[in-house]
Amino acid sequence: MNAILQGILQRSQFYNAFFGPRVPEPGPIYLQQRRVYILPTRPGLAFCLALLVMLVGSINYNLSLGYILTFLLASMGMVAILHTFRNLVHLHILPGRVEPVFAGEVAWFELFVENHSAYDRCSISFSHQGRATPCDVASARGATVSIPATALKRGWLAPGRITVDTRFPIGLLRAWSYIQPDMRCLVYPKPDDALLPLPEPTGGTGARRAAAGGSDDFAGLRAYQSGDSPRHIHWKAVARGQGLQTKVFGGQANAELWLDWNLLPAGMGVEERLSRLTRWVLQADREGLRYGLRLPGVVLQPDTGEAHRLACLRELALHGL
Amino acid sequence: MASNPAIQFRHLLWLLASLALVVAPHTPRLPWWLNLIALMLIIWRIYLGWNELALPRKWLLVFFVFGGLFGVYFTYRTIFGRDSGVALLVLFLSLKLLEMHGPRDAVVLILLSYFLALTNFFYSQTIPTAGLMLAAVLFNTASLVNFAASARALRANLATAAVLLAQAVPVMLILFFLFPRVQGPLWGLPQDAYSGVTGLSDSMSPGLISRLSQSDAIAFRVKFEKTPPPRPQLYWRGPVFWRFDGRTWRPGDIRPFGQLKFEASGAPYDYEVTLEPHNHNWLFALELASKVPPNANVTRDYLLIARAAVRNRVRYDMRSYTNFTTRDDDASDLKAGLQLPRGGNPRARQLAQDWAASLGTDSAIVQRALTYFRDEGFVYTLEPPLLGRDSVDEFLFGSRSGFCEHYASSFVFLMRAAGLPARVVTGYQGGDINPVDQYMIVRQSDAHAWAEVWLNGRGWVRFDPTAAASPVRVEAGVAAAVPATDPLPLMARTSLIWLRELRYNWDALANKWNQLVLGYSPERQREFLTSFGMNEPSWENMALTLFWGVLGLLALLTAWLLRRMRASDPVQRAWLRFCAKLGRKGSPRSPHEGPADFVTRAAARYPLQAARIRAIGERYIALRYGELNDARMLAELRVLVRELRV
Numbered sequence: 001m002n003a004i005l006q007g008i009l010q011r012s013q014f015y016n017a018f019f020g021p022r023v024p025e026p027g028p029i030y031l032q033q034r035r036v037y038i039l040p041t042r043p044g045l046a047f048c049l050a051l052l053v054m055l056v057g058s059i060n061y062n063l064s065l066g067y068i069l070t071f072l073l074a075s076m077g078m079v080a081i082l083h084t085f086r087n088l089v090h091l092h093i094l095p096g097r098v099e100p101v102f103a104g105e106v107a108w109f110e111l112f113v114e115n116h117s118a119y120d121r122c123s124i125s126f127s128h129q130g131r132a133t134p135c136d137v138a139s140a141r142g143a144t145v146s147i148p149a150t151a152l153k154r155g156w157l158a159p160g161r162i163t164v165d166t167r168f169p170i171g172l173l174r175a176w177s178y179i180q181p182d183m184r185c186l187v188y189p190k191p192d193d194a195l196l197p198l199p200e201p202t203g204g205t206g207a208r209r210a211a212a213g214g215s216d217d218f219a220g221l222r223a224y225q226s227g228d229s230p231r232h233i234h235w236k237a238v239a240r241g242q243g244l245q246t247k248v249f250g251g252q253a254n255a256e257l258w259l260d261w262n263l264l265p266a267g268m269g270v271e272e273r274l275s276r277l278t279r280w281v282l283q284a285d286r287e288g289l290r291y292g293l294r295l296p297g298v299v300l301q302p303d304t305g306e307a308h309r310l311a312c313l314r315e316l317a318l319h320g321l
Numbered sequence: 322m323a324s325n326p327a328i329q330f331r332h333l334l335w336l337l338a339s340l341a342l343v344v345a346p347h348t349p350r351l352p353w354w355l356n357l358i359a360l361m362l363i364i365w366r367i368y369l370g371w372n373e374l375a376l377p378r379k380w381l382l383v384f385f386v387f388g389g390l391f392g393v394y395f396t397y398r399t400i401f402g403r404d405s406g407v408a409l410l411v412l413f414l415s416l417k418l419l420e421m422h423g424p425r426d427a428v429v430l431i432l433l434s435y436f437l438a439l440t441n442f443f444y445s446q447t448i449p450t451a452g453l454m455l456a457a458v459l460f461n462t463a464s465l466v467n468f469a470a471s472a473r474a475l476r477a478n479l480a481t482a483a484v485l486l487a488q489a490v491p492v493m494l495i496l497f498f499l500f501p502r503v504q505g506p507l508w509g510l511p512q513d514a515y516s517g518v519t520g521l522s523d524s525m526s527p528g529l530i531s532r533l534s535q536s537d538a539i540a541f542r543v544k545f546e547k548t549p550p551p552r553p554q555l556y557w558r559g560p561v562f563w564r565f566d567g568r569t570w571r572p573g574d575i576r577p578f579g580q581l582k583f584e585a586s587g588a589p590y591d592y593e594v595t596l597e598p599h600n601h602n603w604l605f606a607l608e609l610a611s612k613v614p615p616n617a618n619v620t621r622d623y624l625l626i627a628r629a630a631v632r633n634r635v636r637y638d639m640r641s642y643t644n645f646t647t648r649d650d651d652a653s654d655l656k657a658g659l660q661l662p663r664g665g666n667p668r669a670r671q672l673a674q675d676w677a678a679s680l681g682t683d684s685a686i687v688q689r690a691l692t693y694f695r696d697e698g699f700v701y702t703l704e705p706p707l708l709g710r711d712s713v714d715e716f717l718f719g720s721r722s723g724f725c726e727h728y729a730s731s732f733v734f735l736m737r738a739a740g741l742p743a744r745v746v747t748g749y750q751g752g753d754i755n756p757v758d759q760y761m762i763v764r765q766s767d768a769h770a771w772a773e774v775w776l777n778g779r780g781w782v783r784f785d786p787t788a789a790a791s792p793v794r795v796e797a798g799v800a801a802a803v804p805a806t807d808p809l810p811l812m813a814r815t816s817l818i819w820l821r822e823l824r825y826n827w828d829a830l831a832n833k834w835n836q837l838v839l840g841y842s843p844e845r846q847r848e849f850l851t852s853f854g855m856n857e858p859s860w861e862n863m864a865l866t867l868f869w870g871v872l873g874l875l876a877l878l879t880a881w882l883l884r885r886m887r888a889s890d891p892v893q894r895a896w897l898r899f900c901a902k903l904g905r906k907g908s909p910r911s912p913h914e915g916p917a918d919f920v921t922r923a924a925a926r927y928p929l930q931a932a933r934i935r936a937i938g939e940r941y942i943a944l945r946y947g948e949l950n951d952a953r954m955l956a957e958l959r960v961l962v963r964e965l966r967v
């Protein structure tokens with residue numbers, strides 16, 4: 001009994017208008033007629049009022065042409081309901097790509113909008129978090145819309161409810177629908193901006209300290225990056241006015257760097273630790289170091305490269321979630 | 322609420338053009354200073370829009386509002402009338418231009434403009450006005466579309482507006498014919514509501530009818546059931562005047578309502594009159610009417626009086642006899658028919674008394690007077706010289722040139738002075754058959770005045786002294802009768818046949834328009850719906866039919882608007898073929914998978930064909946989601962899909 005009632009409720013326009021889709025819909029979203037709503041806008045109500053005044057004027061002055069004008073505009077309004085409705089209905093909306101971002105940045109949810117009908121769709125807008133993204137789709141074509149959402153904290157970010165609406169063609173009516181595409185964006189922790197350098201390499205083929213001592217072969221110079229040890233700066237070049245350069249030693253490439261949760265100061269909070277580790281991952285990757293990540297319950301063996309970096313960032317993003 | 326971004330300059334110009342279409346017909350009626358202010362504000366707004374400058378401050382506009390209100394008040398002495406209302410609307414419209422920050426304000430302007438379009442119909446409901454307002458509505462609607470789809474081309478928006486209005490026409494027709502009509506007015510109209518209509522007046526003084534004769538306006542149209550009477554018998558009876566003060570004729574005492582008492586001979590004429598509004602109560606009919614239209618009465622002097630002033634075009638069926646003998650011998654009428662002003666016009670009195678003394682019978686006196694008009698060199702002209710205090714003497718013995726009111730007035734004066742009861746009758750004489758639709762058109766230029774004399778045994782008999790002086794007037798109309806230099810409406814005199822034909826066609830069209838569109842009154846609606854088989858067209862029945870009619874039409878329109886695409890496009894076909902090929906190999910595209918994801922997955926699964934699969938995906942996405950529409954790329958896509966072997 002309860003289930004039947006629930007089913008009826010969920011199929012009814014009334015229910016949907018108030019509550020909309022509560023759960024993300026996987027796959028392509030088809031804007032069927034049942035889920036497109038339409039109401040006059042505030043100028044639309046003013047239009048109705050104007051028509052009423054015009055009708056009373058026509059009756060009072062016995063204006064046949066006044067009747068015709070009033071009825072023509074009223075009929076135009078009725079026809080416009082259909083046009084506004086059809087401008088939105090029967091659209092297919094497919095979830096597209098979402099690139100991971102760092103917390104504090106803007107995540108872009110890409111949607112493919114497909115128009116399988118024989119007429120063009122104009123001035124459709126996707127509103128999300130108060131920002132509207134306009135979109136036009138020609139007949140039998142598609143369009144991509146990127147919907148911005150501010151990523152506030154790490155973890156999975158779902159876009160939530162997006163309002164698709166249109167006021168085309170006369171702006172006196174608004175048709176809208178709610179969609180909640182099944183998309184999520186991976187949000188990495190925000191790298192902190194402390195100036196602390198990377199931890200010293202430990203273990204592996206040789207200690208970093210030893211490498212710094214000069215036992216490894218000099219491998220060349222590269223541009224200075226923040227965090228480089230002052231001992232590796234090529235001071236002679238600085239004296240010649242050639243700018244800051246860092247000496248790179250062959251042994252460093254083989255050194256193994258552990259970015260370890262447990263080696264951070266005991267007073268640090270979880271998010272601060274994750275932020276610190278995130279920055280270190282980015283920095284170690286930039287310097288071409290072999291690094292491993294050790295989090296409570298997770299150990300990623302030292303490695304290099306894009307895939308490794310992404311794996312580390314993913315672990316950091318999803319830590320404890 | 323939607324945001325209120327700035328207005329694009331092209332949309333501003335479009336809006337101004339559509340407003341101009343609505344205001345233009347009003348400008349000749351508006352005070353000059355208001356036109357000047359409106360023009361100045363428009364130019365100012367264009368200047369601000371072009372240079373993207375800020376709009377003026379509010380207090381300046383408030384200053385203009387109050388200035389304009391005072392101006393309108395001092396021009397019209399009211400701000401609640403019809404004309405002053407229009408003036409205020411135009412004022413506010415032009416001021417709102419300078420307070421138009423974004424599309425939201427623009428929409429308010431467009432709604433005002435729709436309303437102002439309606440006010441044009443207070444003054445004119447002709448076909449040209451209707452055409453102009455249709456264009457205005459189209460442009461204003463396109464302006465609405467401009468603000469709802471600001472990135473689109475103006476031409477596309479105009480096309481959208483045209484489509485909307487075209488699809489609205491069937492629904493409008495249903496509403497027009499079925500919306501239950503109410504006979505207005507719902508409440509009292511402003512005093513100036515019916516100013517500016519032309520027609521006969523309720524008094525007659527020299528120069529009044531000759532002025533009216535210079536108007537080309539249509540007084541009424543007549544549709545005879547059979548052959549119309551010959552032109553000399555076309556006397557359309559209007560107000561009858563009894564009382565003369567030496568210069569002006571007035572109706573005299575209120576004539577009591579009577580009955581149509583006369584003896585008719587010969588066949589009656591049946592016809593239908595469509596009378597233009599003239600703001601008086603009388604109805605016109607061929608002499609003499611033998612029936613009284615509904616909602617009307619007849620006076621003892623055979624004038625048909627409607628219960629309410631004719632303020633809208635009215636239509637009534639009539640039956641008249643042109644051969645008749647009145648049988649009315651009320652003594653008080655006869656006494657009123659002998660009234661003369663005390664003193665004045667001594668020579669005319671003397672002449673009449675001489676006739677009365679020397680001639681034996683009443684009809685001999687009448688004939689003597691008509692001979693006088695025929696033989697003494699009287700001139701029929703629209704531009705008679707001005708007459709002084711003894712107007713009858715001056716006309717009869719001095720100027721001897723005048724229009725029908727001079728002839729009728731002096732003739733009746735002579736008859737009364739000779740002791741015969743007489744009265745002045747005004748109305749129209751003549752009428753042209755429009756060969757296009759066979760309607761007879763009677764114009765203001767056919768306005769006429771004649772006389773009736775009481776003859777013992779024959780009752781009131783019509784005599785037309787104008788016809789005695791200028792027989793052509795009655796036989797061929799005023800244009801043939803007056804000198805060629807007299808000012809007449811251009812069309813009344815033209816000998817250009819094509820111009821005449823054009824005018825006849827135009828009149829016929831205007832008449833159709835009046836009969837079908839403008840004359841659609843509550844009675845007409847009942848007749849029309851009954852002829853369509855609606856039993857008892859009460860307002861409930863009409864409303865119900867209206868509801869289902871509109872609903873049915875909208876349902877049809879919905880089905881047509883939401884029709885599915887017949888054949889999917891070639892890009893989609895190629896893509897579906899590609900998906901089907903992979904699907905047969907065991908890796909179908911799952912419904913939620915976007916094209917990019919599917920291609921990546923397929924490329925990973927079939928490394929040997931990865932390059933080809935990626936090429937297909939790239940082209941599909943470019944063709945479908947990109948802006949370009951490249952035929953070569955489509956051809957490549959098809960070849961790639963066809964040659965794909967996995």
